[in-house]
Amino acid sequence: MRSNITMKDIADKLGVSSVTVSKALNNKEGVSESLKQKIRTVASEMGYRFNSAAKSIKDGYSYNIGVMIPQRFTGINDSFYLRVYQQIAIHLDRYGYFGILNILSSEDEEQLNFPRVYSENKVDGIIILGQIGKPYIETVQNMALPKLFLDFYDEHANIDSIVTDNFYGAYEITNYLIQMGHREIAYVGNIYSTSSIQDRFLGYYKSLLEHGLTFEERLLLKDRDQKGVYVDIELPDKMPTAFVCNCDQVAYNLFERLTAQGYKVPNDCSVVGFDNDIYATLTNPPLTTVEVDIAQMARTAVKAIMEQISSPNRRSGRVLVQGKIIYRDSVKRIENN
Amino acid sequence: MRSNITMKDIADKLGVSSVTVSKALNNKEGVSESLKQKIRTVASEMGYRFNSAAKSIKDGYSYNIGVMIPQRFTGINDSFYLRVYQQIAIHLDRYGYFGILNILSSEDEEQLNFPRVYSENKVDGIIILGQIGKPYIETVQNMALPKLFLDFYDEHANIDSIVTDNFYGAYEITNYLIQMGHREIAYVGNIYSTSSIQDRFLGYYKSLLEHGLTFEERLLLKDRDQKGVYVDIELPDKMPTAFVCNCDQVAYNLFERLTAQGYKVPNDCSVVGFDNDIYATLTNPPLTTVEVDIAQMARTAVKAIMEQISSPNRRSGRVLVQGKIIYRDSVKRIENN
DNA sequence: CTGAAAGCGCTTACAG
């Protein structure tokens, strides 16, 4: 139930018209300062609350943004997207907007249903947070609304996207390992599993190339099967001096493996991760890793969708958000012969 | 920007009135089945989307619920409330409602500002998720809107609340320790910090009482200061055989402490936690703990707020949601002399 | 500086 005090009530109380009240409360021209003051005071005394639905119906904006997260990314230990959503909500607030969370169920994704936020005209734009299936991408394209992919992209759909610079982050952290004297560096991750694992691998690869190091198949270690289920990591017979892991959780798994085999990090080998999530601080010693800048991702996403709303024809394309290396204690400088 | 197709457009196309279109699309009486069908078909062909703002302005409902989480509970390793929010969003969906996330900043909490969802009439009710300061509770009481405290309560404010049965959960898990032969059982937590830590302590206390065990001050170990900042846990000189920790993260901290001092869990002492969050699986061995039923909390909360909306005078009071002991490997049966 | 009129898109209550 809403407060039943309207601008008309305030107007009646003061013997003015509701037009004047509207102007005063919105601080528009055409009302004397003294009247404005009086109106504001009375409004506050009466406990007046603005009716945003009435405004919406007039100007056609809901002042809401839908944030759609596919259900499968919302598992029990998987709060990354929720955290991104939270940052989005905070940044939307600065534009006078609100965020409505829409978990995309597997059924809706399969049946290509529009989200309810769309069919009920609840939002002025939609941010899709987390990779959706190809068929559903088409459904999204059919939505007549500003939209944005966050943390993934599709090369065929012409939809703006914001992604972490996986390539550059992995490139930089591999450079760092090489600077620290490492020459035998393994990459841990199934590069056929997701595009971000693949992009991170390519960054690692580029770093090797640039430093005249040759990549060897045996230094590519599988961390999960095609379905994304983690498998035991098999250490190579001849151990490398450093491991680039595609994410912190995998680095954490690798630590367990190394410890079980009697290796000590960083003395016997160095390990780096990616994401700077909770796992990065749970290893002993804590992990040097690439931090995904969640706040920056959210800020960029909100700005991009706001621009689409105000200028429907302007496109931002694919925006990369740089990560940042967090230096901790899992890397040791080694000497080369 | 909204789709600019309205009921009027559909009506014009079919040569009927917009009243008839409204009735047909809402499946109300007074329109023949055949006309309804025709109208639905044309609506879908034209890509009609319902304008919820227009409905809102008529019936006074926004069909949104605000979920307010104090900023301080949204730290980097703290996704419990976000997960609850996610479940709330899913359950709201079943009522045709949406959830709007509102992070309560420390400034707004100090300055006793109403949340924007309230002052802009964006929601039909507010769920406050996580303990807010006493002064702000008064602010919340002044909001003329259905409201609900989730995961905390205040004995003085007459506001419905849903909380985990902290008391009973701690009581049960302490009973379990006693069944396993433990007689010297410590409680880890600052009982002046939050009401849930206090309630869990009382459940522990009741279990001791019922079994004729005497509580000793020295067995109450502080885990954090008044502001909630974790402190080093000081182990008592004479070690107990078991520890009841007020939450899993503290149990995790205790593990580190015990390991540092050379104690092994569960051989040297047993440890139990509360929450069954990520920390419960990160200790070695994993933790026996009380699982907070997030889905049930969310379901109950949504039901309660919906009831308040439909019958403003009905109150649900303080509802307890039962937890569930998850048995793992951090407790050992011991023999008594 | 102030306000009467019209309209946003829908629904409700009533008349036919």
Place this chain on the structure above:
DNA sequence: CTGAAAGCGCTTACAG
């Protein structure tokens, strides 16, 4: 079974 009229609370464009 169908629709003209009125109204929800606000804002815009215009007249004074």
